[in-house]
Amino acid sequence: MTTCPWDDWNHVLKIDPDKDLPEGVTYGDLCATGTDAIEVGGTMGITEENMEAVVDACAEHDVPLYQEPSSPDVVIDNRALEGYLIPTVLNAGSPFWITGAHKEWVRLDGDMDWDRTWTEAYIVMNPDADVATYTEADCDLSAEDVAAYATVAERMFGQELVYLEYSGTFGDEDIVEAASEATDESTLFYGGGIHDYDSAATMATHADVIVVGDLAHDEGVGAVRETVEAARDA
Numbered sequence: 440m441t442t443c444p445w446d447d448w449n450h451v452l453k454i455d456p457d458k459d460l461p462e463g464v465t466y467g468d469l470c471a472t473g474t475d476a477i478e479v480g481g482t483m484g485i486t487e488e489n490m491e492a493v494v495d496a497c498a499e500h501d502v503p504l505y506q507e508p509s510s511p512d513v514v515i516d517n518r519a520l521e522g523y524l525i526p527t528v529l530n531a532g533s534p535f536w537i538t539g540a541h542k543e544w545v546r547l548d549g550d551m552d553w554d555r556t557w558t559e560a561y562i563v564m565n566p567d568a569d570v571a572t573y574t575e576a577d578c579d580l581s582a583e584d585v586a587a588y589a590t591v592a593e594r595m596f597g598q599e600l601v602y603l604e605y606s607g608t609f610g611d612e613d614i615v616e617a618a619s620e621a622t623d624e625s626t627l628f629y630g631g632g633i634h635d636y637d638s639a640a641t642m643a644t645h646a647d648v649i650v651v652g653d654l655a656h657d658e659g660v661g662a663v664r665e666t667v668e669a670a671r672d673a
């Protein structure tokens with residue numbers, strides 16, 4: 440089995456460059472929450488400029504930084520990044536978000552940094568999230584559907600990371616459990632609606648890695664720290 444950067448992660452903090460931080464909170468404070476890695480990304484309002492600004496603000500702090508681009512044109516070349524986590528959306532309504540954007544990226548770039556590039560196999564579950572609209576995802580999925588997608592990702596497409604994405608809402612525990620049971624070698628990321636110790640602990644019992652996003656923008660450092668603790672305790 441190949442090694443991946445996330446092999447010993449429990450917790451990822453996702454910072455959206457299009458969103459503000461709570462009053463008095465700095466990027467340095469977020470870097471110091473004990474999270475295992477920071478992913479910089481979001482769906483709407485993403486530009487090279489706001490990406491660079493967040494990466495630069497986090498660069499001097501001692502936490503691994505990854506960019507999660509929402510399209511090829513916002514990928515930045517910044518040495519402070521450990522690398523790139525590139526989504527592919529398994530249940531997207533258009534092949535553009537499965538392989539099309541990726542083909543365009545490779546075609547236009549010509550000088551890919553494969554040693555710093557990994558893929559995240561997304562299953563998008565919240566129909567009200569921007570990412571669902573953006574990718575026209577079919578979110579009407581049963582636990583069996585989700586488990587089958589996870590197996591396809593792992594066994595047929597060799598994906599090392601499966602990302603169950605409930606962005607903006609807390610997911611169905613039975614579905615997360617089904618995804619967990621379906622993944623054997625690949626690492627299961629769960630993200631969506633984690634807002635305190637208990638919600639983090641619940642999803643961390645099923646997923647290998649929990650991702651916390653909006654909480655950092657809405658509540659701040661103490662709340663994020665609680666979720667880091669829960670991820671470690673699980």
Ligand SMILES: CC(C)=CCC/C(C)=C/CC/C(C)=C/CC/C(C)=C/COP(=O)(O)OP(=O)(O)O
Pocket residue numbers: 455480481482483507508509510511514525526527528535536537540541542544568569570571573574604606607
């Ligand atoms: C090939 C390259 C370089 C890029 C394409 C990458 C793809 C397929 C992107 C589609 C999926 C996507 C937009 C991923 C971005 C990360 C993400 C899921 C952010 C969460 O989104 P929301 O929470 O819905 O959005 P906001 O918080 O911005 O409203």
Ligand SMILES: O=P(O)(O)OC[C@@H](O)CO
Pocket residue numbers: 453604605606607608629630631632633650651652653654
């Ligand atoms: O913002 P939240 O709901 O925490 O979701 C986290 C992450 O999965 C978003 O891509």
Ligand SMILES: [Mg+2]
Pocket residue numbers: 455481606607652653
């Ligand atoms: Mg979001």
